[in-house]
Amino acid sequence: MKFGVVIFPGSNCDEDAYHAAKDVFGQDAEYLWHKNTDVKGADVVILPGGFAHGDYLRTGAMARFSPIMGAVRAFADRGGPVLGICNGFQILLEAGLLPGAMLRNKGLKYCCQHVYLRVERTDTPFTAAARAGQVLRIPIGHGEGNYFAPPETVEKLEANRQVILRYTDPQGQINDEWNPNGSVGAIASICNERRNVVGMMPHPERACEPLLGGVDGRLIFESIVQTLRSAESLALQPSVVGRAS
Amino acid sequence: MRARVFVTLKPSVFDPQGRTIADALQSLGYDGVADVRQGKYFELDLATTEAARAKALAAEVADKLLANPVIETYRIEVD
Amino acid sequence: MRARVFVTLKPSVFDPQGRTIADALQSLGYDGVADVRQGKYFELDLATTEAARAKALAAEVADKLLANPVIETYRIEVD
Amino acid sequence: MIDLQVLQRHGLTREEYDRIVEFLGREPNLTELGIFSVMWSEHCSYKSSRVHLKTLPTKGPQVLQGPGENAGAVDIGEGLAAVFKIESHNHPSFIEPYQGAATGVGGIIRDIFTMGARPIALLNSLRFGSLEAPGTKRLLEGVVAGIAGYGNSIGIPTVGGEIVFEPSYSGNPLVNVFCLGIAKASDIIKGVASGVGNPVYYVGAKTGRDGIHGATMASAEFDEKSAEKRPAVQVGDPFMEKLLLEACLEVMRTDALVGIQDMGAAGLTCSTTEMGSRGGAGVEIDVSFVPQRETGMTPYEIMLSESQERMLLVAKRGREAEVERIFEKWDLHAVRIGEVTSDGVLRVKDRGSVVAEIPNRALTDEAPLYRRPATEPEYLREAQRLDLESLGDRSPEKRPLHGTGRVARGFQSGGDFLALLGSPTIGSKRWVYRQYDHMVRTSTINLPGMGAGVVRVRGTDRALALSVDGNGRYCYLDPHRGAMLAVAEAARNVACAGARPLGATNCLNFGNPERPAIMWQFAKAVEGIGEACRALDVPITGGNVSLYNETDGHAIYPTPVIGVVGLLERADRVVARRFREPGDAIVMLGDSRGELGGTEYLKVIHGLVRGVPPALDLAAERALQQLLVALSEERLVRSAHDCSDGGIAVTLAECCFDTAGMGAEVEIDRVRVAGNDAVNVAAALFGESASRVVIGVAPDDVTAVLQRAAAASVPAKVIGRTGGNRLRIAVAGETVIEVSVGEAERVWLSAIEKYFVKRVA
Numbered sequence A: 001m002k003f004g005v006v007i008f009p010g011s012n013c014d015e016d017a018y019h020a021a022k023d024v025f026g027q028d029a030e031y032l033w034h035k036n037t038d039v040k041g042a043d044v045v046i047l048p049g050g051f052a053h054g055d056y057l058r059t060g061a062m063a064r065f066s067p068i069m070g071a072v073r074a075f076a077d078r079g080g081p082v083l084g085i086c087n088g089f090q091i092l093l094e095a096g097l098l099p100g101a102m103l104r105n106k107g108l109k110y111c112c113q114h115v116y117l118r119v120e121r122t123d124t125p126f127t128a129a130a131r132a133g134q135v136l137r138i139p140i141g142h143g144e145g146n147y148f149a150p151p152e153t154v155e156k157l158e159a160n161r162q163v164i165l166r167y168t169d170p171q172g173q174i175n176d177e178w179n180p181n182g183s184v185g186a187i188a189s190i191c192n193e194r195r196n197v198v199g200m201m202p203h204p205e206r207a208c209e210p211l212l213g214g215v216d217g218r219l220i221f222e223s224i225v226q227t228l229r230s231a232e233s234l235a236l237q238p239s240v241v242g243r244a245s
Numbered sequence B, C: 001m002r003a004r005v006f007v008t009l010k011p012s013v014f015d016p017q018g019r020t021i022a023d024a025l026q027s028l029g030y031d032g033v034a035d036v037r038q039g040k041y042f043e044l045d046l047a048t049t050e051a052a053r054a055k056a057l058a059a060e061v062a063d064k065l066l067a068n069p070v071i072e073t074y075r076i077e078v079d
Numbered sequence D: 001m002i003d004l005q006v007l008q009r010h011g012l013t014r015e016e017y018d019r020i021v022e023f024l025g026r027e028p029n030l031t032e033l034g035i036f037s038v039m040w041s042e043h044c045s046y047k048s049s050r051v052h053l054k055t056l057p058t059k060g061p062q063v064l065q066g067p068g069e070n071a072g073a074v075d076i077g078e079g080l081a082a083v084f085k086i087e088s089h090n091h092p093s094f095i096e097p098y099q100g101a102a103t104g105v106g107g108i109i110r111d112i113f114t115m116g117a118r119p120i121a122l123l124n125s126l127r128f129g130s131l132e133a134p135g136t137k138r139l140l141e142g143v144v145a146g147i148a149g150y151g152n153s154i155g156i157p158t159v160g161g162e163i164v165f166e167p168s169y170s171g172n173p174l175v176n177v178f179c180l181g182i183a184k185a186s187d188i189i190k191g192v193a194s195g196v197g198n199p200v201y202y203v204g205a206k207t208g209r210d211g212i213h214g215a216t217m218a219s220a221e222f223d224e225k226s227a228e229k230r231p232a233v234q235v236g237d238p239f240m241e242k243l244l245l246e247a248c249l250e251v252m253r254t255d256a257l258v259g260i261q262d263m264g265a266a267g268l269t270c271s272t273t274e275m276g277s278r279g280g281a282g283v284e285i286d287v288s289f290v291p292q293r294e295t296g297m298t299p300y301e302i303m304l305s306e307s308q309e310r311m312l313l314v315a316k317r318g319r320e321a322e323v324e325r326i327f328e329k330w331d332l333h334a335v336r337i338g339e340v341t342s343d344g345v346l347r348v349k350d351r352g353s354v355v356a357e358i359p360n361r362a363l364t365d366e367a368p369l370y371r372r373p374a375t376e377p378e379y380l381r382e383a384q385r386l387d388l389e390s391l392g393d394r395s396p397e398k399r400p401l402h403g404t405g406r407v408a409r410g411f412q413s414g415g416d417f418l419a420l421l422g423s424p425t426i427g428s429k430r431w432v433y434r435q436y437d438h439m440v441r442t443s444t445i446n447l448p449g450m451g452a453g454v455v456r457v458r459g460t461d462r463a464l465a466l467s468v469d470g471n472g473r474y475c476y477l478d479p480h481r482g483a484m485l486a487v488a489e490a491a492r493n494v495a496c497a498g499a500r501p502l503g504a505t506n507c508l509n510f511g512n513p514e515r516p517a518i519m520w521q522f523a524k525a526v527e528g529i530g531e532a533c534r535a536l537d538v539p540i541t542g543g544n545v546s547l548y549n550e551t552d553g554h555a556i557y558p559t560p561v562i563g564v565v566g567l568l569e570r571a572d573r574v575v576a577r578r579f580r581e582p583g584d585a586i587v588m589l590g591d592s593r594g595e596l597g598g599t600e601y602l603k604v605i606h607g608l609v610r611g612v613p614p615a616l617d618l619a620a621e622r623a624l625q626q627l628l629v630a631l632s633e634e635r636l637v638r639s640a641h642d643c644s645d646g647g648i649a650v651t652l653a654e655c656c657f658d659t660a661g662m663g664a665e666v667e668i669d670r671v672r673v674a675g676n677d678a679v680n681v682a683a684a685l686f687g688e689s690a691s692r693v694v695i696g697v698a699p700d701d702v703t704a705v706l707q708r709a710a711a712a713s714v715p716a717k718v719i720g721r722t723g724g725n726r727l728r729i730a731v732a733g734e735t736v737i738e739v740s741v742g743e744a745e746r747v748w749l750s751a752i753e754k755y756f757v758k759r760v761a
């Protein structure tokens, strides 16, 4: 199966996502240049972390106009799995593929550290291999990861079970002290209603190899590999997990 | 013409930067400052010389790029 | 009273943020936008009801905290 | 037209002017004078320091590129080179902390990718006044945010560094930034212009009136008038730099490029001259082709502008379209502004007519060279005197020479210990490095806070360990020894990670070299660096000199900062600071002599900056470092931590931190340095004898470790065992420190953070 990793000018975790897919998980991977208008037959698209177009105005604000985003939207509309990591999540929000917006971290500072995350839902292609309630230790690195949505939207997200990961303490309890950025509801990751588009602030690609001090991020990649593989073997129709081409 | 666009967080959205400034001012003894809200300010140099056209253009640009309607509102002045 | 403080980079100081926004607008087809300068905008809620007092207080706060005199200038409006 | 006042504004002396006239055989015009002034400034010409720098060892089989290029390079095997350098941005950071630090990072990154290397790691070495002093917090916040703002957006992890707080830096903070990149050894690109008729390109940000005279500013002391020079602040554009980085590396993968250099200090002037000079050629440009941000700029302004994020490159004739296409892909426009000539002359035209014409040689090789007078500073003899017997005596006439004003607290090992852990210089730097993206590129295998930063080299099994170190207090008390200690510490930190030190870079931060006392400090420090680098086999591959670090006549402590790069052939052998398993043996390598001169203990507890810094036996140091590398290769060591600021007590505590509270029981030997036994205990605990490392060893490996150490003639002794949740240290049988690790760690973690508590919840 093939991972498509988008490169926006200013992306800086593109190589990391590519490396994880290709070298750590042994999958095909290809870069998708932001000026492209198709996803080149990718089975899953990753919008990586970074500072697309400098992020001077608002994170993700300019990237959503890139030609590739039309293709990503079409891919998502066909049910294709899309993962936005960090800046990728911010871009998905700005592009309207996910609801809500990001504010500055509550401490107003960029924050790079390991955090604890509780898996809320396993019915997305990116968490299928996890257990509900499982606590993961994965790094974050962002200055604007304070997830915000109007109360109605948050209610709807909760009702539809679209919250995928929350910041917690090491025991999996929600606790303001362990919420690194002030996100409403300690939300670290959400999906769309169709559940194929997922955005997350933590960086799973930074936690896939023992040498990097943790491997909990593997679950995210293992989930998508497993999901796509079973979709392939069952020859499922795009309604579950779309093939792009 | 020049259009000026002010983008602010909606009143319902918590403004951590404004809050921090307000706290800092209070600790510096500025009790007279009850609250601070921080926003962004843009000056656009526009090719047009018609105020109405300028305003419309600025609004379009603000809608499209400068403000995020989920959290922000904006105001435009033209001179 | 409310004071509004606009902080902008001094004209001689390079504004990469504004430049990048202007470039983005151009590539979106907004040729009518010749240039963009980005600044900060603050709304201060002040306890006073006197315009002169409000203005003076806002200026003091701007000098102290809101603007960086090395590269920025500011303007104040009171209403 | 050119009178004394004009010369003064350009920082040139009468004699220097006469020299210019002699070279040209005529009076220079104003543009030419400007060009001379920046090229002959201290910053670009190294006129005061060059005679000393020449004595540094720069060669070795591993050295691929020594000083003289944009950065140095060492061979790391498998056909790869580590390209690295350190730069200072002290003055700009004092004027505008955020932008000053940010543009410093931008500059050093350009130096690395100009060599054809992909930058993969950053370090920073910072000095500020006391955190209690007004203004320090603001400076620290701005500098750290600036480094973060720039490095994070480009996506280069900041994997380590150091920060020291000393009143000596309150009027003149130091911001030194180090960058490391990886290149194919065969593809290192140089900053040369050659091949007559080859096109010269300009690419990157447009030129504005930024920092005109920035280079000369960095070469003059601060005074009240420096406020007037403030418009010289430049704003960094990391997004532009990211585009330049990617586009340049892509162009370099073709063979269409002859040479490339960034426009740093002295902008177009420096890049055109240096490239021509290195290539034995001339460069001719027309400033009217230079992209300009402002209107009405004169040739003088264009040549001297220090606008950031600009590159000058020379392409092969006939390959223009290829080069231009790659830049277009990244939305950059490479503009042809001139060509390479054969005459060795820098020729500047404006719409076709010549506005400046100067032989490169006059600007580079023939720049003034001074052997400035050097005499031992008057303070030195007195400052080196340390009367240990009277340490406890707090009578007024025994006030510290450079006291912090603190009341001395007498001798309470436990209290002194916690005070040291809570001092910002020793305490955790988490508040700082949490703001840096230190994990981007998924290669950081020793995170900041774990000792030397370690990054793996993608596509190989190898890793590189990096450390920057310097101790201004030691150098103040003995610049020669202090500089040797800095080299030793940086190399030792690298060896603690299991890496073999390969090469070094240095940033020499000193006061006004026109003062003989400062020049003496400088000369002695360079001597010390040379001696240590020779003995430890870490050649100097480049560096930077920052002089005139003083405000109103108060110079900083002489502060050479040394960056060392080391190689781990197997990344998975990496060793970090913290203890790993309860029940492990704690082994002390090296001798403790209870040396208290110049220590953090004397400063924090007694308010004293006095004595001579610890002695250094370079042969013993080398043996220790080799042993550390061998132990890691054989997997005989589970953790290693260098014993430096705060002595063994602080080192042991740091080994316990980040372990979820694992404790240790330790017994160390008594030292006899004074008649007063309390002083002896303090010296055993907090003395800073060099060449010592605390390692954690699995019980089964202890015998092997002691054997290896004996064979290497490195003193080694089991001093205790890990376990429990308390740290207990006994000196000669008597417990003098006993704390819960949790409590000690809280003190250590909040050392800097406590100054910034008031934050939005």
Ligand SMILES: Nc1ncnc2c1ncn2[C@@H]1O[C@H](COP(=O)(O)OP(=O)(O)O)[C@@H](O)[C@H]1O
Residues within 6 Å of the ligand: D124, D125, D126, D158, D159, D160, D161, D162, D163, D425, D426, D429, D432, D433, D447, D448, D449, D450, D451, D452, D453, D469, D493, D642, D644, D645
């Ligand atoms: N400015 C900084 N940026 C990043 N990391 C830092 C900085 N200052 C200190 N650190 C990290 O904190 C740790 C402790 O630093 P230091 O006390 O200088 O250690 P050592 O005594 O081993 O040289 C190191 O791992 C270092 O990399």
Ligand SMILES: [Mg+2]
Residues within 6 Å of the ligand: D162, D468, D469, D470, D489, D644
């Ligand atoms: Mg150190």
